[in-house]
Amino acid sequence: MFYDEYEGQDRDRLPVSGRLRETYQHFDNVKDAKIFCDDTGIVPDEEKLSYFKQYATDYFQGDFIRGQGAEELLELAGRYQPIGSYLDLGSGPTGLFWCLPLSHAESFTFSDVITEALLVLMKFRRDRNYPDCYRQAMNFIQTPEVQLDNVFDLPADFAVFDCFSPWPAFIRDHQYARISAYGVLSICVGELQYSTAVRQVAENLETNGIFLGADWIRHSKFRIAEDGNDTSYLDANVIKHAIVDANLEVRELETITITDDPLYGHIVLWVAEKRGLKVG
Ligand SMILES: C[S@@+](CC[C@H](N)C(=O)[O-])C[C@H]1O[C@@H](n2cnc3c(N)ncnc32)[C@H](O)[C@@H]1O
Numbered sequence: 001m002f003y004d005e006y007e008g009q010d011r012d013r014l015p016v017s018g019r020l021r022e023t024y025q026h027f028d029n030v031k032d033a034k035i036f037c038d039d040t041g042i043v044p045d046e047e048k049l050s051y052f053k054q055y056a057t058d059y060f061q062g063d064f065i066r067g068q069g070a071e072e073l074l075e076l077a078g079r080y081q082p083i084g085s086y087l088d089l090g091s092g093p094t095g096l097f098w099c100l101p102l103s104h105a106e107s108f109t110f111s112d113v114i115t116e117a118l119l120v121l122m123k124f125r126r127d128r129n130y131p132d133c134y135r136q137a138m139n140f141i142q143t144p145e146v147q148l149d150n151v152f153d154l155p156a157d158f159a160v161f162d163c164f165s166p167w168p169a170f171i172r173d174h175q176y177a178r179i180s181a182y183g184v185l186s187i188c189v190g191e192l193q194y195s196t197a198v199r200q201v202a203e204n205l206e207t208n209g210i211f212l213g214a215d216w217i218r219h220s221k222f223r224i225a226e227d228g229n230d231t232s233y234l235d236a237n238v239i240k241h242a243i244v245d246a247n248l249e250v251r252e253l254e255t256i257t258i259t260d261d262p263l264y265g266h267i268v269l270w271v272a273e274k275r276g277l278k279v280g
């Protein structure tokens with residue numbers, strides 16, 4: 001769908017990241033954050049639930065779309081796999097897609113500020129109805145489809161917290177071998193919030209831990225005033241500064257042009273490492 005086709009549509013049906021901040025503006029990591037392994041006792045907001053179900057239907061379901069950075073991202077995810085526990089920020093209902101090349105993760109914490117996004121992800125993980133896109137992606141990374149079960153069997157829990165505010169103790173108490181952030185840090189309002197978020201990532205990484213992810217940069221014609229989420233401050237340089245400012249070392253940083261997308265013009269991918277203190 002091209003951008004102009006969104007004209008006149010119900011505002012709430014716009015792509016999720018544009019209007020998300022309004023949804024969680026009162027979220028407080030001190031009293032609202034939680035972590036769970038199943039949905040016992042969780043009463044979802046039906047509107048948010050159907051929103052994220054729709055999101056999961058709209059993305060990563062049909063054919064594996066090439067030329068929009070997914071190949072490079074899967075390749076990077078497969079190449080930087082320290083052994084240990086992994087944390088994914090802003091997983092949404094689709095966070096498992098970027099896990100497809102993983103074989104070294106010991107456990108996974110998927111996280112999001114919106115509970116319902118994780119409920120959809122949890123059910124998707126449980127149901128094992130692998131979409132074509134997942135099968136084709138496995139083919140692309142030259143991994144037999146039967147390995148999909150291994151990825152979905154990875155021990156997982158689900159953490160609800162706002163990754164732009166001070167992280168809750170149940171996350172801060174851990175050091176992760178790898179922290180990923182796909183399409184979430186670009187929701188930050190500007191450079192300062194972006195680098196503060198990256199600093200928290202660095203604090204929660206093990207020595208030699210890996211921070212990797214991607215941000216999609218919007219076309220300038222995207223109607224920021226109406227549809228939210230101005231990414232015009234963001235580019236590879238801003239991301240590099242945030243990484244260096246957090247005392248992480250840039251291992252990979254690449255900007256890829258996206259063609260024929262209604263919303264996004266570029267994707268910036270990165271991998272950074274937390275190096276040990278040099279002795280002597
Ligand atoms: C564009 S989606 C990306 C989903 C997934 N990572 C992917 O690549 O398909 C962004 C996700 O980040 C979540 N999010 C937005 N702001 C957040 C915040 N401050 N803390 C944690 N998650 C956030 C949203 O709820 C949404 O599920």
